[in-house]
Amino acid sequence: MRDVPYQRPAELDAILADAARADFAMSCEDRTGSLLATLAASKPNGRFLELGTGVGAGAAWLTAGMTADARLVTVEADEAVQAIARRHLGSDPRIEFVHADADDWLTQETGVFDFAYVDCRPGKYLRLPDLLALLRPGALYVVDDMLPQATWPEDHQPRVNGFLERLPDVPNWRATPMNWASGLVVAARI
Ligand SMILES: C[S@@+](CC[C@H](N)C(=O)[O-])C[C@H]1O[C@@H](n2cnc3c(N)ncnc32)[C@H](O)[C@@H]1O
Numbered sequence: 749m750r751d752v753p754y755q756r757p758a759e760l761d762a763i764l765a766d767a768a769r770a771d772f773a774m775s776c777e778d779r780t781g782s783l784l785a786t787l788a789a790s791k792p793n794g795r796f797l798e799l800g801t802g803v804g805a806g807a808a809w810l811t812a813g814m815t816a817d818a819r820l821v822t823v824e825a826d827e828a829v830q831a832i833a834r835r836h837l838g839s840d841p842r843i844e845f846v847h848a849d850a851d852d853w854l855t856q857e858t859g860v861f862d863f864a865y866v867d868c869r870p871g872k873y874l875r876l877p878d879l880l881a882l883l884r885p886g887a888l889y890v891v892d893d894m895l896p897q898a899t900w901p902e903d904h905q906p907r908v909n910g911f912l913e914r915l916p917d918v919p920n921w922r923a924t925p926m927n928w929a930s931g932l933v934v935a936a937r938i
Pocket of ligand 1: 774775776798799800801802803804805806807823824825826829848849850851867868869870
């Protein structure tokens with residue numbers, strides 16, 4: 749069995765080429781993206797959230813799975829990085845790009861979401877309860893990069909270990925750690 753995605757978003761190669769030119773090495777890998785697209789397809793008309801847009805690879809995968817009436821809010825602190833995503837995906841009316849620190853954004857946001865792909869520290873290692881408060885019952889939560897990554901700072905492993913250890917004790921939450929791709933957790937809000 750080859751766990752290679754059957755389909756890739758049309759914009760992905762151009763996004764990844766721009767990422768390489770910008771020396772941005774944190775885009776999600778294809779297997780993770782394919783899973784994001786599949787899970788996104790399970791939420792027709794869903795409200796999606798991504799924390800950490802990067803250059804838009806994750807958003808390209810999510811929108812590839814989303815229905816025409818679904819919506820994605822994607823939050824990024826680095827305007828220059830997010831500009832690459834806007835350039836490639838900005839014509840998709842389903843996407844709202846937010847330039848903000850996700851930490852601040854989480855203190856103010858009151859929306860309700862069916863899906864969260866959390867790809868920066870807030871909503872994962874920080875402010876997890878604030879993120880969970882935005883998810884309706886049945887909502888899915890996905891994080892990647894649970895396995896060591898070349899881009900990690902030296903002090904990062906204990907943060908990941910602590911997150912994985914706390915997961916079983918999070919109330920109203922059903923999580924599965926996956927030793928696959930870059931290391932994922934897929935969870936559902938109960
Ligand atoms: C792993 S990359 C995102 C990759 C993208 N989600 C994908 O799947 O291709 C993490 C991104 O989070 C951004 N980031 C880091 N801290 C943040 C914060 N506090 N608020 C918003 N964005 C943040 C970084 O600038 C970086 O672009």
